[in-house]
Amino acid sequence: MERMSFDLAQTSLRELNSFLHRDAPATGVRQVVVTNPDGAHNIAVGLDCPVEVEVHGHAGYYAGGMNKTGTVTIFGSAGTGVAENMMSGRVQVKGFASNGAGASMHGGLLVIDGDAGLRCGISLKGGDIVVGGSVGSFSAFMAQAGRMVICGNAGDALGDSLYEAVLYVKGHIKSLGADAQIEPMGEADFAVVRELLDAAGLNHDPHDFKRVASARSLYHWNAEADQEY
Amino acid sequence: MCGIVGLLVKKPALRPRLGELMVPMLIGMTERGPDSAGLAVFTEPLQENARKISLYSGMSEEGADFNWLGLGHELKAHLGIDATITSQGNHAILTAAIAPEPVKRWIKERYPKLHILSTGRSIDLYKDIGTPTEVAARYAFSGLAGSHLVGHTRMATESAVTPDRAHPFTAGEDFCLVHNGSLSNPYGVRRMLEPHGIRFETDNDTEAACRFLEWRLREGDDLETALQKGFEELDGFYTFLMGTADKLALIRDPFACKPAVVAETDDYVAIASEFRSLAHLPDIKHATVFEPAPEEMYVWNA
Amino acid sequence: MSSNDHPKTIAKEASFGYDRKTIDYIRNAAAHGLYEIRGMGAKRALPNFDDLVFLGASLSRYPLEGYREKCSTKTVLGTRFATKPIELDIPITIAGMSFGSLSANVKEALGRAASEVGTSTTTGDGGMTQEERQSSKTLVYQCLPSRYGFNPDDVRRADAIEMVIGQGAKPGGGGMLLGQKVSPRVAAMRTLPAGIDQRSACRHPDWTGPDDLAIKIHEMRELTDWEKPIYVKVGATRTFNDVKLAVHSGADVVVVDGMQGGTAATQTCFIEHVGIPTLAALRQAVDALEDLNMKGKVQLIVSGGIRSGPDVAKALAMGADAVSIGQGVLIALGCNHDSYWQDGAHHDVTADYAALGTAPGYCHHCHTGKCPVGITTQDAVLEQRLTPEVGARHLKNYLKTLNMELTTIARACGKQNVHHLEPEDLVALTIEAAAMARVPLAGTAWIPGVTGY
Numbered sequence: 006m007e008r009m010s011f012d013l014a015q016t017s018l019r020e021l022n023s024f025l026h027r028d029a030p031a032t033g034v035r036q037v038v039v040t041n042p043d044g045a046h047n048i049a050v051g052l053d054c055p056v057e058v059e060v061h062g063h064a065g066y067y068a069g070g071m072n073k074t075g076t077v078t079i080f081g082s083a084g085t086g087v088a089e090n091m092m093s094g095r096v097q098v099k100g101f102a103s104n105g106a107g108a109s110m111h112g113g114l115l116v117i118d119g120d121a122g123l124r125c126g127i128s129l130k131g132g133d134i135v136v137g138g139s140v141g142s143f144s145a146f147m148a149q150a151g152r153m154v155i156c157g158n159a160g161d162a163l164g165d166s167l168y169e170a171v172l173y174v175k176g177h178i179k180s181l182g183a184d185a186q187i188e189p190m191g192e193a194d195f196a197v198v199r200e201l202l203d204a205a206g207l208n209h210d211p212h213d214f215k216r217v218a219s220a221r222s223l224y225h226w227n228a229e230a231d232q233e234y
Numbered sequence: 235m236c237g238i239v240g241l242l243v244k245k246p247a248l249r250p251r252l253g254e255l256m257v258p259m260l261i262g263m264t265e266r267g268p269d270s271a272g273l274a275v276f277t278e279p280l281q282e283n284a285r286k287i288s289l290y291s292g293m294s295e296e297g298a299d300f301n302w303l304g305l306g307h308e309l310k311a312h313l314g315i316d317a318t319i320t321s322q323g324n325h326a327i328l329t330a331a332i333a334p335e336p337v338k339r340w341i342k343e344r345y346p347k348l349h350i351l352s353t354g355r356s357i358d359l360y361k362d363i364g365t366p367t368e369v370a371a372r373y374a375f376s377g378l379a380g381s382h383l384v385g386h387t388r389m390a391t392e393s394a395v396t397p398d399r400a401h402p403f404t405a406g407e408d409f410c411l412v413h414n415g416s417l418s419n420p421y422g423v424r425r426m427l428e429p430h431g432i433r434f435e436t437d438n439d440t441e442a443a444c445r446f447l448e449w450r451l452r453e454g455d456d457l458e459t460a461l462q463k464g465f466e467e468l469d470g471f472y473t474f475l476m477g478t479a480d481k482l483a484l485i486r487d488p489f490a491c492k493p494a495v496v497a498e499t500d501d502y503v504a505i506a507s508e509f510r511s512l513a514h515l516p517d518i519k520h521a522t523v524f525e526p527a528p529e530e531m532y533v534w535n536a
Numbered sequence: 537m538s539s540n541d542h543p544k545t546i547a548k549e550a551s552f553g554y555d556r557k558t559i560d561y562i563r564n565a566a567a568h569g570l571y572e573i574r575g576m577g578a579k580r581a582l583p584n585f586d587d588l589v590f591l592g593a594s595l596s597r598y599p600l601e602g603y604r605e606k607c608s609t610k611t612v613l614g615t616r617f618a619t620k621p622i623e624l625d626i627p628i629t630i631a632g633m634s635f636g637s638l639s640a641n642v643k644e645a646l647g648r649a650a651s652e653v654g655t656s657t658t659t660g661d662g663g664m665t666q667e668e669r670q671s672s673k674t675l676v677y678q679c680l681p682s683r684y685g686f687n688p689d690d691v692r693r694a695d696a697i698e699m700v701i702g703q704g705a706k707p708g709g710g711g712m713l714l715g716q717k718v719s720p721r722v723a724a725m726r727t728l729p730a731g732i733d734q735r736s737a738c739r740h741p742d743w744t745g746p747d748d749l750a751i752k753i754h755e756m757r758e759l760t761d762w763e764k765p766i767y768v769k770v771g772a773t774r775t776f777n778d779v780k781l782a783v784h785s786g787a788d789v790v791v792v793d794g795m796q797g798g799t800a801a802t803q804t805c806f807i808e809h810v811g812i813p814t815l816a817a818l819r820q821a822v823d824a825l826e827d828l829n830m831k832g833k834v835q836l837i838v839s840g841g842i843r844s845g846p847d848v849a850k851a852l853a854m855g856a857d858a859v860s861i862g863q864g865v866l867i868a869l870g871c872n873h874d875s876y877w878q879d880g881a882h883h884d885v886t887a888d889y890a891a892l893g894t895a896p897g898y899c900h901h902c903h904t905g906k907c908p909v910g911i912t913t914q915d916a917v918l919e920q921r922l923t924p925e926v927g928a929r930h931l932k933n934y935l936k937t938l939n940m941e942l943t944t945i946a947r948a949c950g951k952q953n954v955h956h957l958e959p960e961d962l963v964a965l966t967i968e969a970a971a972m973a974r975v976p977l978a979g980t981a982w983i984p985g986v987t988g989y
Contacts, residue, residue: 026761027761043509046754046755047755047758051688051691051692062513062519063523066748066752067742067751070755071687082523084508085748086742089741090686092688092689100523101524103525105741105743108683109686109741127741128682141490142490146741224715224733225715226714235746235747237747265750267747389781389784391781392777416745491744491745492748
């Protein structure tokens, strides 16, 4: 299996992404290693073939953005919007992720071993996010579908304006957002948490998690509901 | 919208390299801020009775050909003050054993187009229009020495691109502020402060924040208390980085939409809007890298 | 006889401030405890292009012969960075209107008409439908705060990407689609439960501010290998600053949508009271580009109440490279007509308007999903009232008419190319328009605030 290496201290981001978009699918190269990322933005955005990309160092914004079928592993931290709008495939951050991690994802799996910043999973439309550490405030804001597993704590306004996405939190929730509520965990929930933790390579007891879902009271305009809109 | 950088060296042996380490950080923020750049550096403090004032002549007719020597002579002639003036082009630092206010008043009357950038015992401040690379070269930033500094690159949002609207903004003595973000109630804050005798120099929203803190500090609040009140009074999105004679302080608003990253080793604390600006720092691969949480005050002592 | 015996006239003295409209507004608020939501754009009187007129050729300038001497309308958008700019035959495009606010038939009609006349359509706040991509030769794909349906495959299939910061009807507000229009298909495209009242986010989820927009635009460029133009659309507010910032963040094309711009649903208070008129915004947008020396390098599209050929001509004269039309397009398809055309006959629907509490010519009930002419609806019965072929033909006719009027006026001003129209070809009929557009009051040299009388 051929492996290609790109040193971003010598080569441009354009060459890397161009290779990943055109040459990797054409030549069948399935493993690409990126060194000296040094916080560069838009590394491996728009992957459209099952290539494995390893980023050795810290990535900037939108690393692995709009990933489809690719696998991206960042041995470092990631900036804003890692794996934003991912359609399928897998992105893993070994360090911490900044704000908007997994924003508007439709599918695939995003794993953050460390903490995630604010608005993790904002506008989620499908797919799964597993965070080994804690998430910042406004996480899962307007999350429409998909699942999130948070092994650490959650900040303020978790799941504000939640639609049909379901969140599982092990640690402390500083506050719930509008229309988010804690619900009892059922057998199906334990199974989901187990499945996602296994996929992420993390070890926790699913019984330690709380289920957060939408109360669905904001789905329709209602003068009596005293909605703050 | 902008880029901010901050650097504090923990070991005195690194102080001579402060500027050299910072210049790539500032240039790394060029895309965030292509219009103008500036920084404030904090050096070994002068004696109790002495002050230094940073001055900018770029908005006067003479510009970079301003007669700094002449200013020194006049100061001696009119106020009997012996001042040392070191200058480069449109920038100068005036040092003397003085109470600063009478001197500043005299300068404002005698040279109304001269812009007073900063006052204090530790602070030197530089800012001008141009790309970060140009500004850094113009003032030889790579040769600066000191314990800590605060820098900024600007992309103007509402007020014009002029040197006085660049950051950092200063207030009182040995205090400066840089800002990434956009305040949504700067005019209301301004109108609230003017009756308290606070003077504004520009229409820049960052100046409103700086003067608000100036007011609170003047009223006896310590920095932490002043910032806490800032959370209530200042509306909008902001990451603020502040410098005082012996501290760097950082806060982010509750929404924390404007980015900030911190890298810390035994030798330094470095702050920037994006990790890109920190990537070249010595031993960065082993630094503790983290993002400051919203609404929390981070303070590092020099 | 005393004056008390003289019969009194009972005067009906209308109040200017508390007029019928205001009284109804207060009554509705009291009854429902909720703001009014409606479709269309600002209905109030505003300074607009009707307040400007052209100085045609006479002795000092020479006109071109209509129909015989060429007047080019070719328009290229996105020359700054993209390797494949958009090339249009006319400087009139179709604005973003979502599948969801409009029916699939309408989206197809828009695509067909646009392809025939050589212009583009724009997706809207609901994602890209097959109907539109297949029927529209040039398709601009919007990236909005909601990100409904947004995906990289559609980005790759699009001809341009439009980063939407806001729209003229509601700058600072997000999209809206009420439950009756969130059909199963619409819901699936937007990843929402069917039948709920959709209120989109008003900020993008993964960036805020022009400094971060620059990085986001860079992501779109990397994703599309730098081939496709990136537009940035703003609702008109602090337009001078916004256009400069759009340029700084890397836009190829800036789209400015004035307060007359329409929507399928938003709060009336937004439509009428937030944002500035298109005339004022256009002046500021052009000033911003000239200030940055980017006129011609970054193209400007203006929208918001562009209705007629003269409107198009005036917009171009003031400095726009193209215009975009929303409401006018829908009216061409049948919006506010008293009947729809089907099976070779007109079918009167005045009663359907009455059932909505309105009448043809007054309707703004797009938000109800009960559009009597089958345009802003997801109802399976109603949407049959707009057949794509018929709609496409009507729209094509409208666009052709606009273009003919545009060239007629341009020729009369002596131009061989509509893009040679300039502000000096215009004068204003009112002081407000003169000040906003910065052209002299007709018959004088007076531009308020700029020149003397």
